[in-house]
Amino acid sequence: MQVTEKKHAQEAHDDHGHGHELAHHFVSVEQQHDAxxxxxxxFLTTEVLFFGGLFAAYTIYRYKFEKVFEQASNILDPMLGAINTIVLIFSSVTMAFAVRSAQQxxxxAIVAWLGATIVFGGLFLGIKYFEWKHDAQLHVFPTSDFNWTWAREKHSEGEHGGHGHDSHGPELKGYxxxxxxxxxxxxxxxxxxxxAKQAKLFxxxxxxxxxxxxxxxVIGFGVMAVIMAYAWNGYYxxxxxxxxxxxxxxxxxxxxxxxFLFPLLYLLGAHLGAGH
Amino acid sequence: MSLHPPAKAWTYWANFLALCVLTVVTWLTARMDLGALSTPVALGIAVIKAALVVLFFMHVWESTPLTKLVIAMSLFMLTVLLTFMFTDYMTRNYDVLPPADHAAAAPGKH
Amino acid sequence: MSTIITSAPPASAGSKDPGHGGGVDYLNHETSIASWLLTLDHKRIGILYLVAMSAMFVLGGFYASLIRAELITPKGDLMSSDFYNKSFTAHGVIMVFFVLIPLVPASLGNFMLPLMIGAKDVAFPRLNLISWYVYMIGAGFTLVALIGGGVDSGWTFYTPLSTTYLNSNVLLTATGLFILGFSSILTGLNFIVTIHRMRCPGMDWFRMPLFVWALYATSVIQLLGTPVIAITLALVGVERLLGVGIFDPRLGGDPILYQHLFWFYSHPAVYIMILPPLGVTNELISTFSRKPIFGYSMMAGASLAIAIFSFIVWAHHMFTSGLSPYAAMFFSLLTFSVAIPSGIKVFTWLATLFRGSISFDSPMLYAYGFIGLFTIGGMTGLFLSTLGTDIHFHDTYFVVAHFHYVMVGGAIVGFMGGLHFIWPKMFGRMYPEFPARMSAILIFVGFNLTFFPQFLVGYLGMPRRYHEYPDEFQVLNVFSSAGATVLGVGYLLPLLYLPWSVFFGEKAGRNPWGATTLDWTHTESPPTPHNFEETPVVTGEPYKYDTLFNKESALAGH
Structure with missing residues (x-):
């Protein structure tokens, strides 16, 4: 009895080694897949509530400081937000095709589609980088650097065709x-x-x-890189x-x-600037 | 043999097209001053877009009832978090006494 | 006769001699340190958790003893107010986050869940091990913070105190708890998927032992609540670092928002602590009264109902915080709803005991204690959910006594009962019965002596979190500190005889309690590495006690 049992354990171990398709504690590939x-x-449920805490804070403060939140939102460029939305949706399409390739x-093809996803995700972050850089010129980073008076002034200058920050000399450098x-x-x-405090909260x-x-x-990129390496070797x-x-x-x-971030952050005050 | 038959490729492209159109629509409507309607319209379009992503990119359209229950549960909890918090914030600035009592009490002090 | 049958009867039961040194089991098939630290076996991970949490419990208990020692006299003569603040914070943080929340699910749950539903392991064994390491990393951060300087914010980290005014290690502790949250999430995720996907053939939802239902309800709370506290602690950290006033009224923020977000998790967290011991108690009550649980489906439903209700009552912690009075009425009313499923549970146990063949084995002694203490804890909760009385009781020792009755009298006593119950399955050895009964009685007596006077002193108006108090409260405080000593002895005994029994205890057969669930009828004690030689097939309900049970023959393994 003892011998067979050891053999059994040995076999289970071997299974684990040669066939990664089915881990030892699952009965079938269907069970494993469904699990x-x-x-x-x-996990995504937890993510919903993880972001949910921030959405809740946003909703409360927006309710309390409705007018300022609209003005603050107007500082952001909804055009860039819309472009980024489409870029990100496109990366979702390439991701959908990556999964489709995996099913087949x-x-x-998995490697190729995931690569495309990373490229378009990277494009999204690139646009984001330039947005943030512009935000820094406007002094809307919510640190001691924040200045609402400046942000509003420079923003309206920018909308009227002025080049707000370029006119300053190189000696004026923030951090x-x-x-x-x-x-x-x-x-x-x-x-x-x-x-100003309310805008800073926005x-x-x-x-x-x-x-x-x-x-x-970024975490997604990391995971995708690993999955691409495995897929390249035919693991899936x-x-x-x-x-x-x-x-x-x-x-x-x-x-x-x-x-959801796009309308809540970018479109909230878009109508304020639409007249220009 | 595959675990799940892959979806037709055109459904993904059609979905992408629909999402792009909705993005443009939400941007255009946001530039109009719809007054009190602007947020419901923007969020309504966002919900439609989200539903398209969930149903077709995430394959919930053809998934098990359990997956749908999981999604419903997370949305329910998010709703509870927001709405129950608002029972506080929406009533916080009201006086415990009805305004009429205040009006009656104030002149009496004079 | 058991109604659970396998496709073939467990033939090895007679020919093999489990637990007598002959068989291969999960404890002896590999013995190196690395085999423990890198194990993917849910049983070993459960024991890893048990060891880690016992250490944390001793540390938390040490801080509790400091608090009780200080409170023997009305003067603050033993320690400074500052150190007192750090002590109760350390006690609270360690006990709540590192002991009570993972206590039953991560140790007993990890060990028993796959055995109870006829699975070889949890759905994601690697994730299970990761969650233990995440726990240890979170504990490391927090211990460094608590011991290297301490935190004096209280375990609740209320803003703006924690974000603006304290110079202690708030950031480091918050980081530790943020990390710890992922351990809780991973465990909950693993359990839900395991219960959904890993049940053996025939194991319908309504054939699962009630402990599994309780773990399921707990996992739901862990999944849905923990992320909110994670993001909230992250916001606290960012506010401290960047000086953004998201919770600071001077900077336009709202401190009540912190309390909403904090209690959205931390109230349900109370049910993370209490639901699994409620579930364990079902097993104990049924097994040791030789009767099926009265109202199985009501009991299962009550677990889920508690999980749902737990999310809609959180603001009852905030009645005196400047909450809108309308919201306070709303939450007060909702809070009473939790009493309904809790009441269902208590009456269901009483109905199970009624005309049962009840015994006084040590796990059952804990279960009796649990019912009484949980009931007192629950009933005093009603005082606190009532708006008017809460204004008087808020932040007094009445609250302290109330939640200790639920958390210690409920969760810890329930855990102790479950641990004694599962011990023979874990290690294949019986613990010595006499010290175990002594420990159960000492814990019950010591607990009541410690915390009942706190109801009185709280009713009289002694506020919590002060290291000095007026002279007239001294008598009751001395009672309380004396009780804490008895309680301490009660806790120390198992720390001595349980490890002893692992090596020298009487051998236990596969089913020393004559229980009828899969974990007892179809696995060895201790179980083999993959739990079941053959996948069991379930054909009936979990609790089917219709014969008198002979303990002596069961211990002999027949």
Whole structure:
């Protein structure tokens, strides 16, 4: 009895080694696939509530400071937001095709489609980088660098065709993206204006939500790189592609978050600037 | 043998097209001043877009009831978080006494 | 006769001699340190958790003893107010986050869940191990913060105190708890998928042991609640670092928002602590009264109902915080709803005991204690959910006593019962019965002596979190500190006799309690590495006790 049992354990171990398609504790590939799929959905559930805390904070403050939130939102460029939305949705399409290739067991196609996803995700982050750089010129980073008076002034200058920040000499350097230093009278003007604090809260929420979103994308890139390496070596088959499917679900979730961030952050005050 | 038959490629492209159109639509409507309607319109379009992504890119259209339940549960909890918090914020600035009592009480002090 | 049958009867039961040194089991098939630290076996991971949490429990208990020692006299003569603040914070943080929340699910749940549903392992064994390491990393951060300087914010980290005014290690502790949250999420995720996807043939939802239902309900809370506290702690950290006033009223923020987000998790967290012990108690009550649980489906439903209700009552922690009075009424009313499923549970146990063949084995002693203490804890909760009385009781020792009755009297006592119950399955050895009963009685007596006077002193108006108090409260505080000593002895005993029994205890057969669930009828004690030699097939309900049970023959392994 003892001998057979040891042999049994040995076999189980061997199974684990040669056939990664089915781990030892599952009965069938279907069971394994459904478990992995459900696990990923459960994880996304936690992600919904993870972002949910921020959405809740956003909703509360927006309710409290409705007017200022609209003005602050107007600082952002909805055009860039819309372009980025389409770029990200396109990366979702390429991701959907990566999963489709996995379902068909086409390893090389997985690599290609995931590569495309990374390229378009990277494009999204690139546009984001230039947005943030522009935000730094406007001094809307929610640090001690923040200045609402400056941001509003420069923003309206920009909309009327002026080149706000270019006119300043190189001696004026702030600490984020070499943005110009805000003159003292702007700081005093902010200190007198309670709306400056409220606008700062908007930008805090804007930066924390978009950077948490960007962080999720970067993590996604890392996971995709690993999956691409495995797929290149033919690790995934039509019977075992849970990791590909899971990163797909994850990426679509990242897309979903953006689909809500876009109207909440960019479009909230878009009508204020529409007249120009 | 595959675990799941792959979806037709054109469904993904059609979905992409629909999402792009909705993105442009939401951008255009946001530039109009719809007053109180602007947020519901923007969020309504976002919900439609989200539904398209969930149903077709994430294959929930053809998934098991359990997956749908999981999604419903997470949305339910998010709703609970937001709405129950708002029971506080929406009533916080109201006086415990009805305004009429205040009006009656204030002149009496004089 | 058991109604659970396999496709073939477990033939090895007679020919093999489980637990007598002959068979291969999960403990002896590999013995190196690395085989433990890199194990993917849910049983070993459960034991890893058990060891880690015992260490944390001892540390948390040490801080509790410091608090009780200080409170023997009305003067603050033993420690400074500052150190007192750090002590109760350390006690709270360690006990709540590192002991109570993972206590039953991660140790007993990890060990028992696959056995109870006839699975070889949890759905994601690697994730299971990762969650233990995440726990250890989170514990490392927090311990460094607590011991290297300490935190004095209280375990609740209320803003703006925690974000603006404290110079202690708030950031490091928050980081530790943020990391720890992922451990909780991973465990919950693993359990839900395991329960959905890994049940053996015939194991319908309504054939699962009630402990599994409780773990399921707990996991739902862990999944849905924990992310919110994670993002909230992250916001606290960012506010401290960048000086953004998201919770700071001077900067336009709202401190009540922090409390909403915090309690959205931390109230359901109370049910993360109490639901699994409620589930364990079902197993104990049924097994040791030789009767099926009265109202199985009501009990299963009550677990889920508690999980759902737990999410809609959180603001009852905030009645005195400046919450809108309308919202306070709303939440007060909703809070009473939790009493309904809790009441269902208590009455269901009583109905199970009624005309059962009840015994007084040590796990059952804990279960009796659990019912009484949980009931007192629950009933005093009603005082606190009532708006008017809560204004009086808020932040007094009445609250402290209330939640200790639920968390210690409920969760810890339930855990102890479950641990004694599962011990023979874990190690294949019986613990010595006499010290185990002594420990159960000492814990019950010591607990009541510690915390019942706190109801009184709280009712009289003694606020919590002060290291000095007026002279008239001294008598009750001395009672409380004396009780804590008895309680401490009660806790120390198992720390001595349980490890002893692993090596020298009487051998236990596969089913020393004559239980009828899969974990007892179809696995060896201790179980083999893959739990079941053959996948069991279930054909009936989990609790089917219709014969008198002979303990002596069961211990002999027949």
């Amino acid at each position: 992995g799929n459900l696990g990923m959905w459960m 067991g086409k390893s090389k 984020i993206f070499n943005s110009p230093v805000v003159p003292a009278n702007y700081v005093e003007s902010d200190a007198r204006n309670p709306e 930008f805090f929420l804007y930066f924390s939500m978009t950077s948490l979103h960007a962080l999720h994308m 088959t039509a019977n075992y592609y849970v990791p590909v499917e899971s990163i797909g679900l994850y990426w679509h979730f990242v897309d979903l978050v953006w689909i």
